[in-house]
Each structure stands twice: as C-alpha cells, then as structure tokens.
Amino acid sequence: MPLRHDQTVSGISAYPLAVEIAKVGTYPALVKSGAGYFYDDVLEYRVWMHPERGASSLDEEGGDYFVAFAQHEKALAFSKASSGAEEPLVLVRQMEYIDESEDGVYEAAVGERLTEWRVEWLEGSRRAADSIEKFLRDHRK
Secondary structure, three states, X not given: OOOEEEOOOOOOOOOOOOOOHHHOOOOOOOOEEOOEXXXXXXXXXXXXXXXXXXXXXXXXXXXXXXXXXXXXXXXXXXXXXXXXXXXXXXXXXXXXXXXXXXXXXXXXXXXXXXXXXEHHHHOOOEOOOOHHHHHHHHOOO
C-alpha cells in the first residue's frame, strides 16, 4: 500500500485514466514487471521513491515506496518536483496476454495479471478482441 495517493483528475490526459479511480492506492506493491504485450485496464500510475537518492525516509530501514495517482500528468509533475523520485510507471491489469517463457516463444495466456509498465508502452497496446491472435500469427516461427 502506498504512503499517499491522489485520486483526483483534471484536464485532458495524454494517457488513459485509472479505470476505477476510487481504487487508486489500494493495489499491491509487489506485482509483475513488464511483459505481456497487451493491457486491458490502467489501474494507477506509480512514482517510486528512493530514500537513498534523497526521498524522505518512512522508517529506520529506509525502504523504497511509491505514491499512486489516477492520472499520468499528476504523477509526472510529482516525479519532477520530488527528490529521489523515479519517472512514473503504470500499473496495468491483463486478462489475456502473451507469455514469452523463453526468447521468441510466444503463447496466449488467460488470467488476471497485474504488472508495472513504462508509460510509453501503453501506446497501441490496449488489447482488442483479436490482438493476441494477430500477434501470434505475425510472430509464428
């Protein structure tokens, strides 16, 4: 659970808003990282904070933590204004995705999966009904 969260939205956003704004800040901190090629929902934008790089420390151990946002622009502004902050990541939900268990070996997978992505990966990656079928056809060896 993040220390803080921002469930507000204002203005036009270049990226999708969180699908359930009231749930921003309630998702688990430990999730998958990357992969899957497609997403179904944007859950929140996360700014990871690092005390060893100048972020405020929350406890004597000085562990990393994140601040969650419903909108990318607010996460980006916070990131730029905060010491020890990373660029925002996006937490996405995948209901169907591509599993690449080894390089170049792709399989369709079904089941809820939460993963953090780089924000720019959202572009053109929202899963449509035929996205996975087309991907597998195009990447068949």
